[in-house]
Amino acid sequence: MWRRRSGAGGGETGEPGAEAVAETQAGTREPAALTIDALGRKCPIPIIMLADQINQVPMGAVVEVLADDPAAYTDIPAWCRLKSHAHVGSAEIPQGGWAIRVRRNY
Amino acid sequence: MVYLDAASTEPLHPAARDALLSALDSGWADPARLYGAARRAQMLLEQARADVAEVIGARPDEVAFTSSGTQAVHLGVLGTLNGRRRVGDRLVTGAVEHSSVLHAAEEHERGGGTAEVVGVSRSGRVDAETFARAVSAPGTALACLQTANHEVGTLQPVEEAAAACQEAGVPLLVDAAQSAGRLPLPRGWSVLTASAHKWGGPAGVGVLAVRKGTRWRSPYPQDERERRRVPGFENVPAIVAAAAALRATAEEAAAENARLSALVDRVRTEVPRLVPDVEVVGDPVLRLPHIVTFSCLYVEGEALLTELDRAGFAVSSGSSCTASTLRPSHVLEAMGVLTHGNVRVSLPRGVSEGDVDRFLAALPDIVRRIRASLGVR
Numbered sequence: 001m002w003r004r005r006s007g008a009g010g011g012e013t014g015e016p017g018a019e020a021v022a023e024t025q026a027g028t029r030e031p032a033a034l035t036i037d038a039l040g041r042k043c044p045i046p047i048i049m050l051a052d053q054i055n056q057v058p059m060g061a062v063v064e065v066l067a068d069d070p071a072a073y074t075d076i077p078a079w080c081r082l083k084s085h086a087h088v089g090s091a092e093i094p095q096g097g098w099a100i101r102v103r104r105n106y
Numbered sequence: 107m108v109y110l111d112a113a114s115t116e117p118l119h120p121a122a123r124d125a126l127l128s129a130l131d132s133g134w135a136d137p138a139r140l141y142g143a144a145r146r147a148q149m150l151l152e153q154a155r156a157d158v159a160e161v162i163g164a165r166p167d168e169v170a171f172t173s174s175g176t177q178a179v180h181l182g183v184l185g186t187l188n189g190r191r192r193v194g195d196r197l198v199t200g201a202v203e204h205s206s207v208l209h210a211a212e213e214h215e216r217g218g219g220t221a222e223v224v225g226v227s228r229s230g231r232v233d234a235e236t237f238a239r240a241v242s243a244p245g246t247a248l249a250c251l252q253t254a255n256h257e258v259g260t261l262q263p264v265e266e267a268a269a270a271c272q273e274a275g276v277p278l279l280v281d282a283a284q285s286a287g288r289l290p291l292p293r294g295w296s297v298l299t300a301s302a303h304k305w306g307g308p309a310g311v312g313v314l315a316v317r318k319g320t321r322w323r324s325p326y327p328q329d330e331r332e333r334r335r336v337p338g339f340e341n342v343p344a345i346v347a348a349a350a351a352l353r354a355t356a357e358e359a360a361a362e363n364a365r366l367s368a369l370v371d372r373v374r375t376e377v378p379r380l381v382p383d384v385e386v387v388g389d390p391v392l393r394l395p396h397i398v399t400f401s402c403l404y405v406e407g408e409a410l411l412t413e414l415d416r417a418g419f420a421v422s423s424g425s426s427c428t429a430s431t432l433r434p435s436h437v438l439e440a441m442g443v444l445t446h447g448n449v450r451v452s453l454p455r456g457v458s459e460g461d462v463d464r465f466l467a468a469l470p471d472i473v474r475r476i477r478a479s480l481g482v483r
Contacts, residue, residue: 043434044406048481074443077442078442
């Protein structure tokens with residue numbers, strides 16, 4: 001019951017995934033201005049780290065959070081929505097978990 | 107203790123308690139036998155069946171009693187798929203169904219069948235058109251949709267789904283666990299499941315209703331009980347109590363729903379006002395009268411439950427590490443909402459306004475202390 005499915009999470013609004021798809025298709029994966037290593041940390045710690053550190057990057061730059069708590073996969077995009085930052089995309093990483101990319105909007 | 111976890115189990119209705127005590131004396135014998143005490147037990151069982159059938163909009167001979175809502179779902183899903191093997195092996199479900207539906211779907215897939223999961227909106231509602239498209243695909247043997255979600259309270263478009271299923275000639279299993287007795291049940295189901303302890307009956311009684319004409323074959327070895335649908339000796343006293351609770355709850359529903367729904371509205375409005383960085387989830391209007399769910403940013407769900415318990419409040423959570431699982435709730439995941447810091451408040455019958463106010467008074471400081479302990483200002 002834990003498989004990730006397409007079309008879930010209000011995906012039809014095109015909101016969280018739209019920019020991610022666009023970036024992948026254009027092949028313009030800009031380097032992250034900051035990488036936060038939250039591997040092994042349970043939610044809400046990865047999100048607290050992100051909230052603490054996002055202001056260290058310039059406006060419009062990308063922060064990448066490495067996390068392997070399954071909750072982070074859902075919660076970081078949800079945090080972006082609540083905090084009006086942009087979830088750029090999430091990619092699986094070889095060591096397990098995801099690199100979840102967030103653009104600072106303000 | 108202030109009990110705010112009715113969606114896990116509703117406290118026993120006084121009518122159920124009375125019925126249970128009396129049926130323990132008069133309904134203990136084997137209803138399948140022919141002597142006086144057995145015939146009494148059988149009469150009680152059949153009266154309970156007729157009462158439940160009336161409330162859920164079924165014929166008595168369509169209703170079988172199971173040992174739980176979960177067993178009713180397992181039998182309903184696997185039995186209907188079994189009965190429709192010649193039609194196909196495709197199962198369609200909503201993404202936020204109860205785990206009993208999803209586990210039955212996994213069992214079906216392990217046996218070589220296929221399952222399609224229809225996603226939900228941010229509010230947790232299945233899109234009726236997407237669902238209709240999914241059930242119209244060739245080879246669809248069964249579709250499953252809950253009346254309302256157990257974690258966030260959102261109502262599902264069951265009438266539309268039923269119309270689409272009828273059009274496609276596909277049976278629809280409706281899981282009514284959270285709404286039976288509380289809300290009128292939608293029409294158009296082929297299989298309906300419910301659970302007595304959710305409406306104030308005792309634990310250990312589920313309902314499996316299979317409409318006349320729906321093909322169904324038990325996934326279990328054959329047994330004579332409950333028209334060969336459910337194995338094992340019926341718990342007649344508990345079934346009698348379940349029926350009494352269902353009748354009483356359904357009679358009280360209109361008045362009690364309005365009261366509970368107003369209290370839920372108060373929680374929906376007040377929690378974001380009293381606690382910063384909170385997301386109230388689930389549909390604000392198309393919802394059950396008694397369930398409200400919210401997530402607090404930067405708070406661990408387990409810590410929140412522990413602190414609320416210490417302060418005398420019983421609630422539940424879909425966050426990971428709160429329900430013997432390391433995964434967050436599949437419902438919150440499918441909705442794409444915050445899964446950490448999650449609290450489900452579900453109001454039991456008769457809860458007082460004061461209890462809800464005490465909860466609202468205690469919550470802000472508890473959240474603030476947990477956040478402070480994690481270094482969040």
